[in-house]
Amino acid sequence: MKPKSNQAAVGSIQCDNTTMNLLKVNDFVAKVIRERLPDILVINVCSSPGSGKTTLMQETGKRLKGKLNMAVLVGDPETERDAIRMREVGINALQIVTGGMCHIEAQMILQALDHIDLKDVDLLFIENVGNLVCPAAFDLGEDIRVTVLASTEGDDKPKKYPRMFLTSELLIVSKSDLLPYVPFSVEAVSIDAREVNPDLEVMTISSLKGDGMDEWCEWLMNKVTEKQRHLVEV
Ligand SMILES: Nc1nc2c(ncn2[C@@H]2O[C@H](COP(=O)(O)OP(=O)(O)OP(=O)(O)O)[C@@H](O)[C@H]2O)c(=O)[nH]1
Ligand SMILES: [Mg+2]
Secondary structure, three states, X not given: OOOOOOOOOOOOOOOOOHHHHHHHHHHHHHHHHHHHOOOOEEEEEEEOOOOOHHHHHHHHHHHHOOOOOEEEEEEEOOOOHXXXXXXXXXXXXXXXXXXXXXXXXXXXXXXXXXXXXXXXXXXXXXXXXXXXXXXXXXXXXXXXXXXXXXXXXXXXXXXXXXXXXXXXXXXXXXXXHHHHHOOOOHHHHHXXXXXXXXXXXXXXXXXXOOOOHHHHHHHHHHHXXXXXXXXXXX
8 A cells, every 4th residue: 555644655755735836826816906006005814713803893993984894705614604794884895705714815805906996995994714724825905904813712823824924013912801711811812923933013903892993093094194105105
């Protein structure tokens, strides 16, 4: 019987890693997206399923109403549910159904851009598919990547899923209202995350109770201004 382990047997085929080629193609499409959205701040929000991304988007939309124009592209393997939840609170949202895929790819964003009205939009969120692994590898043409980690998920995640934290600018510890009830140390997660990525900012938020929302919204407003200023300079 032939060996079935990963160890290369004599005479085995040395396969090309075609995934690397796919990622190269993805990078080209991401560049096209960046060129197409020079005046809109694009934020890619990544996390495990259920960490509170949609709830955060809903609460953010409510608070930023009248201050800046926001839109959301939201990816899920199936259903329109998250886009419907966001539209219910007045957010311009379009669902990307990935058909079972565990991440959004840049070509999906490029296709979606033809189906969402971005006139006068300052801030475009992409809510990625809930998954701490695959989304880390796909540049979606975003300016900023945010990882959301709920207090209920455990504070050991940065070292176990390092690429997600390495490629993010901001870590949001969500569901902070549950911190008194779960074994989760914001300090420990911050130390681990910054060992992976020393430049990572950390914020603690409860979308449910509102803690940290002011700081988050101010951060967003500043980033939108920075993007627009950069535009003027260019
Ligand atoms: N206690 C608490 N619960 C929250 C908070 N934010 C969200 N939740 C709850 O967490 C659950 C998941 O929230 P969602 O916003 O749907 O999470 P999600 O990350 O968008 O989920 P997927 O799109 O399926 O990955 C819901 O039951 C929310 O009510 C929070 O700040 N505190
Ligand atoms: Mg969601």
